[in-house]
Amino acid sequence: MPKKYQTPLLDELEKGPFPSFVTEIKKAAEKSDMAADELGQLEKSYRDRRGYGKHGGIVGVRGYGSGVIGRYSSLPEEFPNVANFHTVRINSTSAFFYTSKFLNEMCDIWDKYGSGLTNMHGSTGDLVLLGTNTENLETIFAEFSSRGWDLGGSGSALRTPSCCVGPARCEWANIDTLAINYAITQEWQDEMHRPAFPYKFKFKTAGCAVDCIASIARADCSIIGTWKGNIAVDQKEVANYEKGGMNIQEEIVNMCPSKCMSYNGKELSIKDADCVRCMHCIAKMTKALKATGEKGATILIGAKAPFVIGATLSWVIVPFIKMEPPYDEFKDLIRKMWEFWDEFGKNRERIGELIIRKGMREFLEYLGLDPVPQHVKEPRRDPFFFWSEADLAK
Amino acid sequence: MEKAEVAKKIYELVEKSTGKKKLKSSDIQKTVSAEAGVTRDEVKDALRDLVDEGKLIYTYFGGSFVEIPPKQ
Structure with missing residues (x-):
């Protein structure tokens, strides 16, 4: 049974309308010693107003210099289950499309070899698996690579596009x-x-x-x-937007950064040569305006x-x-x-x-x-x- | 130059630098290609073999470096 920590400061972060990472760590901590100690260490960090994690070093998988970020606790005696808390970055799919089969497999692997905590997705774009120890790294890599997945980028390298x-x-x-x-x-x-x-x-x-x-x-x-081409205008749809309550002069014409548009109450005109292709008008009047020509x-x-x-x-x-x-x-x-x-x-x-x-x-x-x-x-x-x-x- | 010889030069360079200066992969490529008269791609290729064999490893200390793995 994982250790239970009192977390009055972290509990504050569960209040309010937004999803809370604390709530998610608590869920994982019900069955993972690693997630439980992570919670305990984080509470201590908030209480002491300093971080207790270090990163870098020499962990990784054979042949690669990227994809694993070594993370360590500076309080390993107090929080032994997060003495090693390495991050594994899995190369995400383009635009983050996954099958539910993969997501299930990924969670099973991570529950078995890691903390169960994930970050979908990190700001770089990777599928981030948070918290495992050094001994499990090669196994995790083998589990993922055997299913056709690969590690992402980290360090002085090309990061996962x-x-x-x-x-x-x-x-x-x-x-x-x-x-x-x-x-x-x-x-x-x-x-x-x-x-x-x-x-x-x-x-x-x-x-x-x-x-x-x-x-x-x-x-x-x-x-x-x-x-490269012009913006095609459907004047009927422009009229519909106006009927629907849109103030075309204020919301579209006046917002054009290069002032290439004009509206006389009936017709929207665009001087395409002055257009800087910012997309504001197209995004606002999707049905009326469309980019044309060479892309x-x-x-x-x-x-x-x-x-x-x-x-x-x-x-x-x-x-x-x-x-x-x-x-x-x-x-x-x-x-x-x-x-x-x-x-x-x-x-x-x-x-x-x-x-x-x-x-x-x-x-x-x-x-x-x-x-x-x-x-x-x-x-x-x-x-x-x-x-x-x-x-x-x- | 044979790949094994390029690999040997890389290893010697890293060994010589150990404890003095951490070398980046690009430092190794520049130095060995100039000294051995081979292309940087050839150096990269030999370096990859050394890392695959576990004779050298990548480390991260505020940047990525190539080093000799610590003795267990």
């Missing part, structure tokens, strides 16, 4: 995010399992600029679906939350690229970026930080890309252009 649901369920998808995600995963297995980068590197693929996967804020390389992706680079200069969104590098199998042009571009990073990057320096340090000009020269207006870092904040009072009055 992730993508939005894309064309599987979304009509706005301009690219096949699932196929791209799978192709990236298969192409760079070595980069994922055998860390050789200066630091981590993340790919995230979004089907359109709505960016449900938040690639622009979270990925070193964001692949965001876009289009592809914008490639951005360099997002990271805790830069010295603050959180940084990724930067446009290639405004439009066709994203069709076998994705050779894209793969060549990425390899060239990695070459630059490998050549000039310092230990623990993300590629975005390197670009900031070396300059975008040097990066573009290395890639052999000509500067284009889309490379401007922050729209309408071009430091080389100054608005006069007269311009602002217009």
Whole structure:
């Protein structure tokens, strides 16, 4: 019978309308010694206002340098069942589609060899299994790999790529995010399992600029679906939206970042040449507006939350690229970026930080890309252009 | 150069660095390819064999490194 801990501080986190991780750990703690000790240690951390976990070290499975994150308790005598509490990252499926058969198997394996606690999914996108000991790692790996699964990325490696649901369920998808995600995963297995980068590197693929996967804020390389043609307008549906209570002028036209739309009360007009493909209008008026023409992706680079200069969104590098199998042009571009990073990057320096340090000009020269207006870092904040009072009055 | 010879050079480099400087995989690739006159892919290939055989391991200490496994 697992040990029972009093957890007055953690109990506070069960209050309120949201799901609570404490409640879930408590459920697991009814039958898992490991989950019970995790609860006890966590309560002590909250009470003492300090963490009692350490991570890193030398654990892993034979041949791999990624996928297992060694975690240890600094209070092994007090909480012996979490003396080792390693994390295992399983490479998730594109857009997180699983069969119930797999989920059942996964839970059975994890109840048998781990704490029973999972994280579906971690912010990187992996299927995260929380808490096991060193002796079980090879067995867990064998159990999963024999069923066709593999470990994900960790350390100074390519992290498990992730993508939005894309064309599987979304009509706005301009690219096949699932196929791209799978192709990236298969192409760079070595980069994922055998860390050789200066630091981590993340790919995230979004089907359109709505960016449900938040690639622009979270990925070193964001692949965001876009289009080259016009936005087709169904004026009857526009009228229906108005009849339904939508204030088209306020909610659509005035919200357009490039002010390329106008509405005269009867007809919605779009100056497509000025459109920046932000998706706001299409997302709001799904039945009335539709992207047409050639589809592809914008490639951005360099997002990271805790830069010295603050959180940084990724930067446009290639405004439009066709994203069709076998994705050779894209793969060549990425390899060239990695070459630059490998050549000039310092230990623990993300590629975005390197670009900031070396300059975008040097990066573009290395890639052999000509500067284009889309490379401007922050729209309408071009430091080389100054608005006069007269311009602002217009 | 034979793969076994490349592997030997990698192992010697890691052994020499032990206790002085932790080496990243890219450090090994750069150094051995320059010294042995082989491509980085050849070094990667030999390094992979060494890791598969358990002669070298990956470690993580704020970054990923290649090291000789501790004696049991």
